Amino acid sequence: MDLRVEPWQRPAHHATGREAVAMLVAFAGDDVLTELALAGTVPETAPVDALNVHLHRYAEEPEWIDGFRTGPLRDLAAQQLPDLRPLDEATCCYTIRVAVQDPPDLAHLQLAWQVAASVARAGAVAVLDVYAHDWFPGEAVAALDAHRPFVPMREISVVAEAESVPGFGHPVHTRGMIKFGRPDLVIGVPEDQIGDAATILNQLGRMLAEGEVLEPGQDLRVEGKRVLTVVPYRPGGRIPDVALIDDGLLIVDAAS
Template sequence: MLVVFTGGEVMTGLDLAGAVPATAPVDALDVRLHHYADTPEWIDGWRTGPLRNLAERELPDPAALDAATSCYTIQLTVTDPDDLTHLQLAWAVAAEVCRAGAVAVLDAYAHDWYPAAVVAGLDPHRPFTVMREISVVAESDVVPGFGHPVHTRGMAKFGRPDLITGIAGEQIGEAATILNQLAGLLAEGHVLTPGQQIRVGESRTLTVVPYVPDDRIPDVGLIADGLLLTEA
């Protein structure tokens, strides 16, 4: 789901000719306009709290986000798709809304903000890059017995669980690289299963286990299921 903030109803039609392939699941597309006067708490929930902190860092003019009086939600629900045209379709619709007069776009699963001008200028034929669809987050607080939580956000867009690991501060960069590489494989159709082991370099082996927050394993607020990568 993408949330596109606007100053009211800006889109009067939708022309996706040349922007998405014929196999894109148009029947699964759900585009809705929400007015602030009707659902103020719901709309503010997208632009306050932690998401607001991200907007402050990722948008050139957060004040324009505050001034938005409406938003469009662009949502697709697909079951075991053969390709990623559902993502291509969602971004193509968002680009149309942005060209019509939006101010900002939130990728609801990845927790990423984009200025409307950036989305409006997306090349519909750009190559797929997993880092444009997910986030890799390194939490700043150290959890005793676990380390710094480093995890993905947004893998539900591929029908895959998010990945999380706990690591020492000096290993955050390496962990983020590993998660990015694994996320790319999952997005392309690969599967990780509990009990599976992953060789990292010459001396490290990670074991895949279900992610179940408890007294030792922190809850990082994943939207869907997760897999924990632990040192074997």
């Protein structure tokens, strides 16, 4: 029986020269990781040489660590974790970072998550996906199956901002496309179109995760009739700044 872990595929991969980066932060009550055994849990193509795992102690870097568990990220943690006390009591964290150039598959993501799973099995209480802004209880990460299929929308987030911006509408945008070496996507819509906008971004996010490329000036036909255009995302004026990690693309109606 072949128990090899197959890499998550990008069937539409196009080379872009962009860097794909995954970064996870695993919080623990102590220095829990004594060894990192990855054999049989990651694909043979996993870029182990690009893996960087670093221990941060609260006694040495209090402000840096608290930056992840205060403010907006804490608000998200309150929604996504069953109990904030273990996170608050954590005295250290591990950063898990993998950066690769223009990957033809997604073994770098599998590698990052398997390292996080190892730390979680050793005692980490919570894991933050830094670029997607998603929190996971330690037990959930510890239980990840190395052979699970790739689900794009578990790797990125689609966020609808509550505040409407005059002349733009409610910003709806992705977070986490840097994990695929692709720009995040932004669209502005009236409140009653937020759901439709999220569906569009989910579809486009999947395409980009699988390796497609969107270019400024490109037209997109959705729902069989509506035509959208891709333009550079440049905050300023009526275009709000949604604080993307990297660069972005704005999706507008072709008539705009």
